[in-house]
Amino acid sequence: MPTLAKAIAQGRRIEAHRPWPRIVADDPLWQALASRLADGRCSLLGLWGDVGAVHMALLDETENFVAIVTNECPDGRYPSVGRFHPPALRFERAARDLFGLAPIALPDTRPWLDHGEWGVSHPLGAVAPAMAPTAPTYSFLAAEGEGLHQIPVGPVHAGIIEPGHFRFTASGETIVRLEERLGYAHKGVEQLMIGKSIVEAARLAGRISGDSTVAYAYAFARAVEAAVGLEPPSRAIWLRALMAELERLANHLGDIGAICNDASFALIQAHCAILRERVLRAAAICFGHRLMMDCIVPGGVGVDLSAQGAGEIRALIDLVARTFPNLVSLYDNTASLQDRTVGTGRLSIALAQQYACGGYVGRASGRSFDIRKDLAYQPYDALTFDTPTLLEGDVNARVWIRIREVEQSLSLIGSIVDRLPAGTLKAETIPTAGEGIAIVEGFRGDVLAWLRLDQRGRIARCHMRDPSWLQWPLLEAAIEGNIVADFPLCNKSFNCSYSGHDL
Amino acid sequence: MRKTLFENLLKPPLTEPGPRADEPEIAELAAKLGDAARARLGRSLSIRQVDAGSCNACELEIHALSNAFYDLERFGLRFVASPRHADVLLVTGPVTKNMREALLRTYDATPSPKWVVAAGVCALDGGVFFGSYACVGGVSAVIPVDLHIPGCPPTPMALLSGLLALLSASAGGGGPDVGSAPSGGSGVRL
Numbered sequence: 001m002p003t004l005a006k007a008i009a010q011g012r013r014i015e016a017h018r019p020w021p022r023i024v025a026d027d028p029l030w031q032a033l034a035s036r037l038a039d040g041r042c043s044l045l046g047l048w049g050d051v052g053a054v055h056m057a058l059l060d061e062t063e064n065f066v067a068i069v070t071n072e073c074p075d076g077r078y079p080s081v082g083r084f085h086p087p088a089l090r091f092e093r094a095a096r097d098l099f100g101l102a103p104i105a106l107p108d109t110r111p112w113l114d115h116g117e118w119g120v121s122h123p124l125g126a127v128a129p130a131m132a133p134t135a136p137t138y139s140f141l142a143a144e145g146e147g148l149h150q151i152p153v154g155p156v157h158a159g160i161i162e163p164g165h166f167r168f169t170a171s172g173e174t175i176v177r178l179e180e181r182l183g184y185a186h187k188g189v190e191q192l193m194i195g196k197s198i199v200e201a202a203r204l205a206g207r208i209s210g211d212s213t214v215a216y217a218y219a220f221a222r223a224v225e226a227a228v229g230l231e232p233p234s235r236a237i238w239l240r241a242l243m244a245e246l247e248r249l250a251n252h253l254g255d256i257g258a259i260c261n262d263a264s265f266a267l268i269q270a271h272c273a274i275l276r277e278r279v280l281r282a283a284a285i286c287f288g289h290r291l292m293m294d295c296i297v298p299g300g301v302g303v304d305l306s307a308q309g310a311g312e313i314r315a316l317i318d319l320v321a322r323t324f325p326n327l328v329s330l331y332d333n334t335a336s337l338q339d340r341t342v343g344t345g346r347l348s349i350a351l352a353q354q355y356a357c358g359g360y361v362g363r364a365s366g367r368s369f370d371i372r373k374d375l376a377y378q379p380y381d382a383l384t385f386d387t388p389t390l391l392e393g394d395v396n397a398r399v400w401i402r403i404r405e406v407e408q409s410l411s412l413i414g415s416i417v418d419r420l421p422a423g424t425l426k427a428e429t430i431p432t433a434g435e436g437i438a439i440v441e442g443f444r445g446d447v448l449a450w451l452r453l454d455q456r457g458r459i460a461r462c463h464m465r466d467p468s469w470l471q472w473p474l475l476e477a478a479i480e481g482n483i484v485a486d487f488p489l490c491n492k493s494f495n496c497s498y499s500g501h502d503l
Numbered sequence: 504m505r506k507t508l509f510e511n512l513l514k515p516p517l518t519e520p521g522p523r524a525d526e527p528e529i530a531e532l533a534a535k536l537g538d539a540a541r542a543r544l545g546r547s548l549s550i551r552q553v554d555a556g557s558c559n560a561c562e563l564e565i566h567a568l569s570n571a572f573y574d575l576e577r578f579g580l581r582f583v584a585s586p587r588h589a590d591v592l593l594v595t596g597p598v599t600k601n602m603r604e605a606l607l608r609t610y611d612a613t614p615s616p617k618w619v620v621a622a623g624v625c626a627l628d629g630g631v632f633f634g635s636y637a638c639v640g641g642v643s644a645v646i647p648v649d650l651h652i653p654g655c656p657p658t659p660m661a662l663l664s665g666l667l668a669l670l671s672a673s674a675g676g677g678g679p680d681v682g683s684a685p686s687g688g689s690g691v692r693l
Contacts, residue, residue, distance in 0.1 A: 117603065118636050118637055123636045156605050159584070160554075163605065185557070185601075186601055187556055187597060187599055188636050188638065192634070192635050207560070210558040210561070211563055254563075254566075267504065267507065267508070270571060274571050274572070277571075293655065327507075330507055498559070499558045499559050
């Protein structure tokens with residue numbers, strides 16, 4: 001059986017693309033790759049539109065090989081991948097809304113990001129629209145049976161969370177079907193990116209999903225560096241990882257607390273919120289911003305870590321390492337809490353694999369893929385850490401993955417601070433044309449950045465794919481058969497990004 | 504659990520600075536906010552947060568207001584689950600066109616008197632998302648705004664200070680909106 005690398009060899013290679021190959025595939029090759037996806041012989045990392053073309057990123061997990069495949073379609077029509085491989089469905093619907101690209105035989109032709117409010121159709125497309133204008137009403141999938149009722153929730157929710165609509169069909173208390181409708185946070189980021197300098201675009205990238213601002217800035221910077229062939233100084237490389245691990249630590253601490261709180265166990269939430277606040281305060285002292293926004297820039301980092309800052313971080317990890325185990329044993333020994341989390345919102349291993357689902361959602365369902373290891377980038381190739389994996393796939397497993405990742409991040413932060421090399425912070429970027437891709441492990445999973453720079457070094461096209469794209473659809477599956485009252489708990493255990501998904 | 508609870512009985516509180524005297528700014532804030540809130544609304548002010556398409560950074564910092572360091576509720580400020588229970592709408596984000604209708608309906612569902620606080624740079628004018636086909640570009644383009652709290656995102660302390668400023672201003676006579684139609688709105692909405 002040929003590997004992905006061999007399969008794409010028939011396509012025309014685009015030389016300007018780095019570090020992984022991009023090839024142009026004709027319809028037969030494109031369809032062959034779609035069936036390869038459907039057979040589970042490779043995974044879909046993303047699919048996005050371009051003017052007169054559609055791209056998809058494929059991953060061969062057996063040989064850790066990534067390839068970008070392009071189908072050029074000047075008439076705006078290309079063979080649907082989602083027809084064979086459901087994880088592509090929402091990507092294709094989104095690319096259709098934004099570019100007017102029409103996937104041939106797309107099974108679900110409802111709009112996705114376009115709610116009929118923009119005043120324009122296909123805002124990024126230069127091709128003539130190949131389909132009817134967006135309908136103003138959205139028809140949810142039907143669920144039929146005696147005594148079923150629907151519960152619409154959102155986009156404004158009861159808690160302090162992002163906007164999204166959930167349509168439950170329930171039989172009594174049990175959820176028969178959940179259907180998500182997203183796009184409320186769509187801000188038009190991909191269009192705003194076009195024509196921006198890389199400095200301006202980096203600020204925008206850092207605001208696609210605020211909780212992952214470091215991961216986004218990190219992925220964007222590495223994609224720019226890949227495109228122009230630039231190597232950041234080693235101190236910057238290590239500082240980036242330090243920030244990324246601090247972000248992971250802060251978010252996991254917040255999530256563990258919030259999940260327990262959604263199971264009405266406020267004590268752990270109170271303590272986790274304190275630890276999270278301490279991480280953010282340390283970040284503010286070290287890097288000047290609590291969430292470390294705009295600290296990673298193309299070419300390096302914008303701020304240095306002082307000796308005092310290093311001391312702050314050492315004190316922080318000592319404190320967390322001392323107090324966190326008490327919270328873990330409290331979680332582990334509270335039967336009433338376990339009663340809510342064990343067996344709730346179970347995601348099957350097969351679905352996690354099919355959707356190439358990253359982060360704690362994938363790892364709690366047996367998919368151990370971790371970009372830091374499997375497509376290792378500096379400095380993680382020189383660091384030792386474990387990627388925890390469980391098979392149960394329930395809320396409890398997603399809590400435990402986070403607990404183990406907190407421990408791993410603490411150890412990583414300690415090593416990074418100890419081994420931080422001296423030197424400059426930033427290499428100057430030279431404006432030049434090129435194409436680059438980078439994938440970075442954010443707290444939620446793998447953040448993908450792909451971009452093309454024009455001759456002046458400005459953004460010609462930039463697509464950033466949040467890990468939530470491949471996790472949101474699985475929440476619909478995980479919730480089935482659970483009670484409506486457990487939805488907040490399940491949703492929090494996934495903690496998908498609305499803004500990162502909606503762009 | 505008993506051990507954790509017991510240990511915490513023996514530890515001093517983390518909350519700043521209610522009991523701590525070394526940060527007069529927050530002590531003053533606590534006292535002033537208490538007086539102003541009482542004068543206007545008895546002892547409490549209920550806040551309904553609406554994310555009108557933010558990047559979620561503002562939400563993270565609004566969440567932080569409830570942690571032990573800031574302990575929002577000691578000021579009589581609390582978050583409520585429905586606009587129908589709210590005195591204040593705390594709105595974040597550049598107001599995406601896809602959220603415009605939901606924001607208007609939330610505003611209309613909030614009983615008067617009510618205040619609107621726009622938090623973050625995006626909520627002022629769209630911030631980095633200014634000029635997008637998908638954004639209205641600022642909360643005031645959809646509903647009247649009483650106060651804007653700057654920052655990207657605003658720190659929890661900035662959010663607290665902003666809410667105090669709102670109370671001081673309203674106690675000084677610049678009353679809240681008492682039911683006028685939202686600017687740009689089209690009257691009653693179901």
